[in-house]
Amino acid sequence: xxxxxxxxxxxxxxxxxxxxxxxxxxxxxxxxxxxxxxxxxxxxxxxxxxxxxxxxxxxxxxxxxxxxxxxxxxxxxxxxxxxxxxxxxxxxxxxxxxxxxxxxxxxxxxxxxxxxxxxxxxxxxxxxxxxxxxxx
Amino acid sequence: xxxxxxxxxxxxxxxxxxxxxxxxxxxxxxxxxxxxxxxxxxxxxxxxxxxxxxxxxxxxxxxxxxxxxxxxxxxxxxxxxxxxxxxxxxxxxxxxxxxxxxxxxxxxxxxxxxxxxxxxxxxxxxxxxxxxxxxxxxxxxxxxxxxxxxxxxxxxxxxxxxxxxxxxxxxxxxxxxxxxxxxxxxxxxxxxxxxxxxxxxxxxxxxxxxxxxxxxxxxxxxxxxxxxxxxxxxxxxxxxxxxxxxxxxxxxxxxxxxxxxxxxxxxxxxxxxxxxxxxxxxxxxxxxxxxxxxxxxxxxxxxxxxxxx
Ligand code: SF4
Numbered sequence: 001x002x003x004x005x006x007x008x009x010x011x012x013x014x015x016x017x018x019x020x021x022x023x024x025x026x027x028x029x030x031x032x033x034x035x036x037x038x039x040x041x042x043x044x045x046x047x048x049x050x051x052x053x054x055x056x057x058x059x060x061x062x063x064x065x066x067x068x069x070x071x072x073x074x075x076x077x078x079x080x081x082x083x084x085x086x087x088x089x090x091x092x093x094x095x096x097x098x099x100x101x102x103x104x105x106x107x108x109x110x111x112x113x114x115x116x117x118x119x120x121x122x123x124x125x126x127x128x129x130x131x132x133x134x135x136x
Numbered sequence: 137x138x139x140x141x142x143x144x145x146x147x148x149x150x151x152x153x154x155x156x157x158x159x160x161x162x163x164x165x166x167x168x169x170x171x172x173x174x175x176x177x178x179x180x181x182x183x184x185x186x187x188x189x190x191x192x193x194x195x196x197x198x199x200x201x202x203x204x205x206x207x208x209x210x211x212x213x214x215x216x217x218x219x220x221x222x223x224x225x226x227x228x229x230x231x232x233x234x235x236x237x238x239x240x241x242x243x244x245x246x247x248x249x250x251x252x253x254x255x256x257x258x259x260x261x262x263x264x265x266x267x268x269x270x271x272x273x274x275x276x277x278x279x280x281x282x283x284x285x286x287x288x289x290x291x292x293x294x295x296x297x298x299x300x301x302x303x304x305x306x307x308x309x310x311x312x313x314x315x316x317x318x319x320x321x322x323x324x325x326x327x328x329x330x331x332x333x334x335x336x337x338x339x340x341x342x343x344x345x346x347x348x349x350x351x352x353x354x355x356x357x358x359x360x361x362x363x364x365x366x367x368x369x370x371x372x373x374x375x376x377x378x379x380x381x382x383x384x385x386x387x388x389x390x391x392x393x394x395x396x397x398x399x400x401x402x403x404x405x406x407x408x409x410x411x412x413x414x415x416x417x418x419x420x421x422x423x424x425x426x427x428x429x430x431x432x433x434x435x436x437x438x439x440x441x442x443x444x445x
Contacts, residue, residue: 006184006185006187006188006191007188007191009181009184009188010181010184010185010188034172034173034174037169037174037175037176039165039169039174039175039176039177040174040175040176040177040178042177042178042181042184042185046349047344047348047349047353048348048349048352048353048354050195050353050354050355050356050360051349051352051355051356051360053188053192075195077192077193077194077195077356077357078192078193079192079193
């Protein structure tokens with residue numbers, strides 16, 4: 001109970017890009033700019049997966065990225081959340097039937113929330129994170 | 137005995153330093169946010185972060201040196217607690233001072249850096265090892281001018297006790313405003329303190345953008361919380377050290393208490409401004425800066441102090 005109270009107020013996110021077209025990643029970085037300022041809610045972008053509470057995952061997963069994604073997920077300390085950002089991460093998006101795509105994220109790791117859009121607006125990403133917080 | 141344990145754990149030791157440290161690192165985050173035209177986190181953010189990290193899983197990576205990995209954060213925490221404890225005891229009652237306590241303080245203030253080196257190099261991560269080696273070079277760089285600068289006012293009054301320098305300043309006014317040698321020494325000590333706190337421009341060991349979090353990279357959960365707490369407490373203890381030596385110490389009777397807080401806040405804000413207006417140096421630039429610029433400067437201060445200025 002107490003743990004979750006603290007987790008709600010301070011979610012540190014790790015940005016995992018696995019074969020996205022880089023547009024979703026730019027929108028994620030947008031959330032940290034003065035206009036949206038996620039640090040107000042205690043959300044920080046961290047560089048090491050060991051410090052993270054949530055993965056912001058972008059991109060449809062290519063064969064090359066697959067083992068790395070599994071490894072990154074396993075290296076994360078409990079409790080762990082995954083937020084799929086963008087159409088690619090939610091469902092495969094425009095790369096859905098490509099030869100080298102192994103899946104949207106929920107085939108590989110359990111996903112807590114989906115943020116659709118190509119790319120989603122920063123408001124949508126923030127909304128996704130807020131929904132995750134409320135569902136805890 | 138019971139009183140000593142109380143001093144160590146509650147006031148002015150661990151709890152006091154931890155709470156104030158977390159508050160002042162909020163001030164740091166808030167002012168940084170305001171400089172960047174953001175709103176910034178609420179005042180309790182660092183406490184929440186700390187409790188959240190306590191509730192997370194601790195992972196010891198495969199191939200890591202277990203003992204070093206697990207005990208390093210504790211060692212740093214004990215070091216900074218003792219620094220703060222000794223400083224506050226003397227500020228509250230200068231008669232408690234003992235012979236050579238400055239040397240003890242300087243030694244203890246290296247402990248957090250040593251903890252980072254031990255933790256980083258036992259974490260079996262290449263980036264951690266790079267961070268640890270950079271931290272080692274940074275200590276080698278900043279320690280020499282720092283010690284010279286701290287000893288300058290002590291040479292001036294001819295005593296190795298923190299207590300006697302506080303009483304001297306109570307009777308004759310601040311070292312900083314009355315002696316040229318102390319002005320030089322304070323500038324040097326301030327820049328060295330920035331390196332000891334590993335803040336920009338000297339945050340080379342943990343350089344977020346190049347080696348992620350450096351020595352902290354493999355730490356998770358409670359151990360990371362201890363490291364974060366140590367950093368926050370350093371941000372409180374080190375400026376108090378400088379104030380005690382150069383700016384007349386912290387007194388808490390009547391108007392003097394407000395003045396003490398103002399002195400601390402001025403130093404804190406200077407640190408934050410320096411941090412926010414500078415790019416990060418490379419490690420070789422930092423070495424050159426401390427050895428070729430700061431060390432000669434501190435030598436000049438030292439000689440001036442010997443001449444009685
Ligand atoms: S969802 Fe659209 S913007 Fe995002 S990575 Fe896929 S193609 Fe690019």
